[in-house]
Amino acid sequence: MLHWAPVAFVRLTLALAAGILTYLYVGAALPALQWLLLALVFSYIVFQIWAARQPTPGPTDAAGLLALVVLYVAGLTLTQHATESRRADHLYRFGNHIEFYRAVVDEPAVVRPSTYATTVRVQAVRVAGQWRPATGGIRVSVPRTEQGREVALPRYGDVWLVRGAPSPSKAPLNPGEFDYRRYLAYHQVYHQQFVHTDQYLKTDVAPPNALVAVSLRAARAIEGVFKQYVHSKREYALAAALVLGIKDDVDQQTQQAYANTGTTHIMAVSGLQVGLLFGAVSWLLTLVPGRRGPFFRLVSALLGLAVIWSYAFLTGLSASVLRAAVMFSFIIVARALDRQSSMYNTLALAAFVLLCYNPYLLVDVGFQLSFLAVLSIVYLQSRIAGWFDLRDWALSHLRPWQPQWQQKAWRGAGRLLDATWQATALSLAAQVATFPLGLFYFHQFPLSFLLSNLIAVPISSGAVYVGIVLLVVKGLTSLLALALPAAAPALDWVPRAVAWVFEWMIWFFNEYIFWIGRALPGALIAGIHITALQAWLIFAVILTLLIFFAARRLAWLGIACALLGVFAGNRVWAAHELAPDERLIIYSIPRRSVVGFWQGAAATIITSDSLPLTETERTYRIVPGIIQREARQVAYHPGWRGAPVPAVAADKNLVLSVWRGVRLAFVSGKLSSATRPQPVDVVVLRRNARVAPEVLAAVFGRQAQVVFDSSCRSWYVARQDSVLRAAGFRPHDVTAQGAYTVQLP
Template structure:
């Protein structure tokens, strides 16, 4: 039996999360729940008062259930109210009637090779010549250069006047592709727009939050310190990412190396950095003599909160830092007030507060990983530590007759090996609860995480301290320069010396990460596909096994085996379903002609335009669908020559290629066609490269009872011109650029 009394907020947080999840699955089908929640709340208060006066156990239990039901309904209602698309003045209500709109930039600007990307919040729209209030978020992209002129990056607080209507976010266009539309919706952004520089004008500067505007400016100022003192480009990029969370200059190769070794968290300013500051502050305060009494506890709490929130402020008040700051703030306050009954309750209070503020945090990957990692560390790490008594083993090797130097050596060895064992236990404990999410979201698991973290995390943690010291020194010398410029200039060698140490430490852990990747190339297990139900089953296995080891009852082991059997059965059934699945895929990849032939666990990907796929095209457009199918054999072919699928070109230099595969015949047309007396029997016609072909010729060659597919190499103006002509002749059309991939199964 679970004793809930010490974990009151754990059950309340679980009830709140259940209500939020209910909205995610059933929200569109539910009416406004505010009235129902009000009724349940009044009923709960009545039963609670009655149970208090009568001291009836049944009424007390009923009051407890009603309390959980109230919190459950509150979670559902909060999520309803936080969903902007439900509002009457949302952009969805205006559709394409919008002529102009006013919006304010309210997010960081992401610098890409060719564009700037940011989010704007709409203030008003003009429809039929009249302005009216509106709400909604739009993810916008603008080119960095236009007619050889460099376009200024959008700044937080810029108010724009934009011509034209935004379009609803597109769903995934290829099998298994990342659902960017859902990701944006979780952040209350439902529209996207590519804006040319002549399509918008900045009309004012009015930040939604002046505090955040100053915070972001402070972060950029501190970034300038690293840019000044850290000279190597890669080391500067990592320094800014490690201490300030600014990752604009981190190259893709570095990001991939850290992802492959399970150390991506080093580059994200979140719980690691805030925890390091919290630990350093607590250690410094522990050195103060006479550290007892309520006054010292209060002073400790105030200083701890000041340090954490100052760091959150100078790093731009990003979501990940705010989440970690709130978590540690609850821990600090709980310690200061003496109300920290258990760490689980304290974490539940932090999660409860964050979810009440933004219910959509529940589906945020960072939120999930942060809280699961901390919970796992709190519960699992002490139990892993009991496996080995490292400290006792080396202390027992000391003998009274040994020289003092030898005894000190044993003591230092004991401390060092125990610290390594603690770090090992912590890393293992964090993985226990987070690896299912890693499989679900990232489709990979780095076996080298232990070797990577044991060295890289301590060095990077030290680098965080050194980087903060560099910023403090530069700030102090800059302040001194206001009254004594000459003295400040003479002292500039001090931050330069610290910056040299800082750059060396960053170089060391970065080189270590890359070396681990080179020495252990097979340590990354990738291409793993688990569905959401399978992920829940894995979590169920973990929880039941932990319960078994704690309770020592076979019933829990039996339940774990049953869940594991359900997981294996689900995998076997999915493989059985896949075995007989065959289909032809016309991919939606901008300006490309690519098709895939899927047959069970094998796939042949043909680049019809005979051009190789770039890494982003392969990684983000093709591979997710192959992972979902758990494809074991994948071959890529540039052009039809050498492909396993037979294809013939009807005439030299002709624009017609006929492909036959498992009963399907597909015609790929890229040039004008000659007339034919008898229509060619094909299953599908694919138009490529804006083929200069007449609708009548297509009807004459292939007949009218045929489907025409425009692949991604066709421009929008071409599709808009050709589609109506083909439809007038009775032919069906499909545009993969706007409608997503096209799939057809062989005839049975």
Template sequence: MSIRPTTIPWATHPAVRLIMALLGGIIIWFYWGAELPELLPWLAGGVGIYLAAHLWAVRQNNPALNDAVGILALAVVTLAGTTAAQHATERREADHLYHQGEVEFYRAVVDDYPVVRPNTFATTLRVSAVRVGGQWRAARGGIRVSVPRYEAGAEQPRYGEVWLVRGAPAPAKAPLNPGEFDYRRYLSYHQIYHQQFIHPDQYRVVAFAPPNWLRHWSMQAARRLEGVFRRYVKAKREFAIADALVLGMKDEVDADTKLAYANTGTTHIMAVSGLQVGLLYAVLQLILSRFFGHRRGFRYWSVAVGLLVIWSYAFLTGLSASVLRAAVMFSFVAVAKAAGRQSNMYNTLAVAAFCLLLYDPYLIVDVGFQLSFLAVLSIVYLQPRISAWLDFQEWAAKKRRPWHPRWRQKALTWSAWGLEGVWQAVALSLAAQVATFPLGLFYFHQFPLNFLLSNLVAVPISSVALYVGLFLQAVALPVEWLAAQLGASWLLWLPEGIGWVFEKLIWCFNEYIILVGRSLPGALVQGIHLTPGQAWLLYLLIAMLLAFFAWRRLVWLGAAVGVVFLFSLSRVAEAREVATDKRLVIYSIPRRSALGLHDGASALVITPDSLPLNETERTYRVLPGLIERDNRRVRYSAGWPATEVAVQQVGINGPVLLTWHGHRAAWVSGKLWKGQQPVPVEVIVLRRNARVWPDQLLATFGPQALVVFDSSCRTWYVEKMTPQLRAAGLRVHDVTMQGAWVQGISPEKNSPK
């Protein structure tokens, strides 16, 4: 069956043009915003010029002039995007924390859910006032804070608590190791530029004033619904997934379960977003159309009921950002459908994205926002085309014969119906992956080839589990109230039975996901690094191929070949650069000593204290840099591998000398004895608060050496030794505060990077 090629004429998609212009303006701010003046007067002037030009063009009735005015309108929208991003950036304001000087105390409100970590509570504070030089003044700014869970007086923060905090927050730290996740940039996208570790005796709750009472009530409702799951879902793992599936609370999902879902491409099941909202809306519309589809005005009031349910669900899940995005998107889709404009889905999605980005331009760098809209856009365009490749109803009609017995005809009909449902699910999953896999490679450096197998079973079962979980929430509270009023505890068998079914459904799809991950370990392609340019090239390639299949013109196929050539060229250039690159890295890993020897595509990671890195340290501290450099052959060594590199210990319990490609470095963890023979080196690494003096280091290793404090050194030790070493003329680097030390090595000379 062939599909008639369709085009997307610009004239019928004005919102698509507008969203592209707005996106361009926001991107301009991210790249060149620091150099721009205040843009609001310019935007006002641009709007005035456009209105004047538009009125003049209407009177002239000149098509060419109308086109020019249209281009002017897009330019104004672009300027509006840049202006919106500028005014969404709190750091520009004069009263921001960055411009306050040395803060003694500050007053702030808890403005986010508390995240429960193994040893701390983490949340966000929004500052309203600071005390500087003994005087209070108004201020603004976001602070990401951590509070130890097990210290005396520690309590879990609550949204809306007003804190009086002693001490000054510190600017958020840059990533400390090569390729490490840039948490500072991530926080800045949420208008948070500071961090602080607060002990219970540093703050006092002085009031309760939620910034948004609606959100406060929403959080309270979500916590109450969470209590229902605690009572009726007994297994710890299943409760954690139930909490994530229905309410979007993932605090209690363990790391192994998260990893299993990530490795099979099913993480979206644990996030309340477009999947859950879409399923809820679709089933509701199906039920309403089944029983009330022929009633007068059904098209309008059914949409109203759908919107009420969607936003009620968003309220009951705590009004999280992902649910709000999905609710806004489906609201626009529902309204467009009621207005009879459901055929122009591109305009509808563009309007939804336009409104969201105008409200918060920083959504453009939110991974969830990018994946959600790209997946929906790809599903809208590709899913009908992919599903049209196979028609099982037509297949069944060709197989059916008038003389076949009735049971056989029904079997063919039911088979066609079942195969059609499976194929539609396959088409939907493939369509979503086409648009999202470049982002998956760029952000997560992996791609699960088993995504189709895991999603085909896990998504339907989890969808049924979602409905059962919502039914449990609807039944449990009324039945509990009734049982308490009548003293009839036997009534609780109903929510207990539903809870048992709910728990077993979760167990089923969870075990299936784990089984797929274990059975097909080679299906997860890992360690892929894409530059932003390469990610854009992949999207350009997808666009060229889609254009070729839509219009069947060889020019598009030729363009796709050109894009493949450019992508390959960039990968080859990277490989050539890595092949000749040699570097020594002293990592910044809390309370650990670790170094990396990178030689082309090979890497040797050494922990001198003979204790291997744990999975978290490898995954978050070391692995990103290895992926970024495309290190394919990586070895880990606990202790000095004397057989693989030139390592020599000078004296008993003396310093360890490492010689690598003509570069010499010394690791000092104890005393330097008198009479130690001079050994010139380029780098001295002090470990475990080594008891040494500057004159000893100078006499033993020479005045040209750089002194590096690794992460096993305590803060007090670094603060004590640093001025002494600098006074002796030695250069100093602290990996805990300044990040990993990276030394590029070449046969000709050693050049620090």
């Protein structure tokens, strides 16, 4: 029997979260709910007043159930209210009639190889020559260079006047593709636009939040300190990511190395860094004499809150830091009030407040991982650590006749072994609850996570402390240099010395992570693809096993086994249903020529341009379809050479292939009318192929389906589409219409 009294707030938060989830799935069909919520709140108040006037205690179960219903509807209502697209002045209401719009840059720009990407919030639109108030978010991309000159980086608070109407976010173009439109909608962004420099004008600087603007400037100023003193580019990039969460300069190779060893979380400023500061403040307060009484608790709480929120401010008030700061703030306040509150209640209260502020945080991956990891650590870390007592094992080897140095060695070994085992237990505990999410979102599991985190977390923790000391020392020496200008060169040696230690720690940390990747190349299990249902089933198995170990009742073990059977059956049934399915897919991947040949749970993906797909292209364009089909064997081939699908190069501009009776022609360059007739089912035009309708008809026949692949430019498609349609063809543009699929009978 589960007793809710000690963890009452957990129940309330679950009810609120259930309402939010319900809205995310069926909310579009619901009417306005605020009046229903007000009626339920009024009913609850009336019920409580009536129960309080009864001579005997009222029906508490009914009151509790009504409270859960109120919170469930509150979750629905809050999410409905937070959905900007429901507003009467949203961009959706104006369609393509927008001539200009005024918007403010709402977040720091992301620097990409050729573009800047950021989000702007619309303030007004001009329609039919009149300005009207409007709301809505637009994800804009701006070229980094245009007409041979560098384009200025968009800054938070820049007010733009933009010509043209933004386009609604595109739906997924490939089977099962990552739904970027839904991802943007969860962040209240429903439109996208590529903006050239001649389309927008910066008219003002008016940050939506002055505090955030100052915070971002402070973060960039602090980043300048690292840039000044950390000379190696790789170490500087990691230093900025580790302490400030700025990952603009971290190269792809480093990111991949950390992902392969399960240490990516270290590069994201979140609970780890805030927890380190919280631990440092708590330790320093233990050194204060006479640390008792309400006054000391108040002072220590104020000091802890000041340190945590100052750090959040200096790191740009990012969402991940704010989540961690809120979480630890509730822990600090609970301690200050001397409340023997359950940690589960404290975490539930923090989640409740965050979800009331932004209900869409519930579907944020960082939010899910943060709270699941902390919950898992709180429940499991002490239990796992209790499996072994390595300190007692070392102390059991002490003997009175041993020399003093040997006794000290055994005591030191005991402390070291105990600290190592505690860190291992923490890492194991965090993995238990986050394991299904790791498989679902990232499709891999690094078996080396224990070995990598065992060294990486202590070193990175030390590096965070040293990095913060560097910033403090630099600030103090700068103040002294203002008072004593002549001593400035000598004073600068102090931050230089600290920076040398900082850079050396970062270098060692980086080298260790890369060494783990080289020493254990097979430790990363990649290509794990599970559906959302299967992720829920894994969560259910873990939960029932935890209940079994806590309650020691075989019934729970039986439920866990049954759930495992359902999981296995789901995989088998999906494979059975998929076995007879055969299809050909011309993918829509920007500037690429990619075709997939699917036979049941196996697939051959061929890039006709002979260049391998990047990790990003595979992850977002191909892998979601693999998950959807629960495919087992997927092979990637750059070019036709070595691929199991037969292909013949008729000339340098034409490749012919036949697969399962489907005849294909891939045309690039100029197609000559002298080419021998080759009747085909599908003609794929690549790289702005120069073909005339009469030549296509003569060589391939008028029954052929013409497909423009993603390597064709938009101006070329627009021109050729009208010409081909006038000649009786029905072309398909994968860039605008999505992937072209041929389903075999």
